[in-house]
Amino acid sequence: MADNESGFTHIDLTLSELSVAEVTQRLTSPKCGAISLFVGTTRDMFEGMTVVSLEYEAYEAMACKEMRKLSDEARSQYPVENIIIIHRLGQVAVTEASIIVGVSAVHRAEAIAATAFIMDCIKARVPVWKKEVYSDGSKSWKENKECEWRSK
Amino acid sequence: MTELGLQAVPVKLVFFAAARELSGCSESEINLSTPTTAKKLFSEVLNKLPELQKIEKNVMVAINQVYIDDDTNQVSLRAGDEVAFIPPISGG
Numbered sequence: 425m426a427d428n429e430s431g432f433t434h435i436d437l438t439l440s441e442l443s444v445a446e447v448t449q450r451l452t453s454p455k456c457g458a459i460s461l462f463v464g465t466t467r468d469m470f471e472g473m474t475v476v477s478l479e480y481e482a483y484e485a486m487a488c489k490e491m492r493k494l495s496d497e498a499r500s501q502y503p504v505e506n507i508i509i510i511h512r513l514g515q516v517a518v519t520e521a522s523i524i525v526g527v528s529a530v531h532r533a534e535a536i537a538a539t540a541f542i543m544d545c546i547k548a549r550v551p552v553w554k555k556e557v558y559s560d561g562s563k564s565w566k567e568n569k570e571c572e573w574r575s576k
Numbered sequence: 577m578t579e580l581g582l583q584a585v586p587v588k589l590v591f592f593a594a595a596r597e598l599s600g601c602s603e604s605e606i607n608l609s610t611p612t613t614a615k616k617l618f619s620e621v622l623n624k625l626p627e628l629q630k631i632e633k634n635v636m637v638a639i640n641q642v643y644i645d646d647d648t649n650q651v652s653l654r655a656g657d658e659v660a661f662i663p664p665i666s667g668g
Contacts, residue, residue, distance in 0.1 A: 483592050486641035552667025553593035565594045566666035574664040575634045
């Protein structure tokens, strides 16, 4: 990762379980008084149906490019130090983390705001898909409400 | 008969999620005309893969991993370009 005066950006896609402790440790900097984390976890219900399993796939190269672009946008809007985005792929058990977004900054306002901004951008632009399998055997490709080209 | 300035180039199509399930493949080679638009190139692909009709209204095109946000904007394709059909996303 290119380090500049504003710290590093680390983007990753992984099949492994995500670790909040590890992300927090990496974000830590003596310049920063704030670390903001968002952890996205998987739910067991969708419109009254029980989710038995779910799986993520990605257009990996493009997903990483988009995450880097949106991180750069976050930096242009908020004075933050380090950014980490890790998205899990493959099978994810219900309640496990599918994504961690972490930001460290001097003060909490920009850390929190940048984290929210990054999540909103991810939901709208990053080519990752989730397929849910329900207890009645049916399956569905989910569509984020933030996705402009979703089925209405 | 080709229009003046129009040619066909071989590109690599990549499919994900619902697009992959409909087309039955994750990759395919195809000749597409250039210059073109996202809208036009999708309809050329539909000729070969009519099953994709189902997602026509809800798909984004990406060329070399960059979204084509305006499907009526003229774009140029070059041999070996990677063209992706991106169904509605659900990451995060």
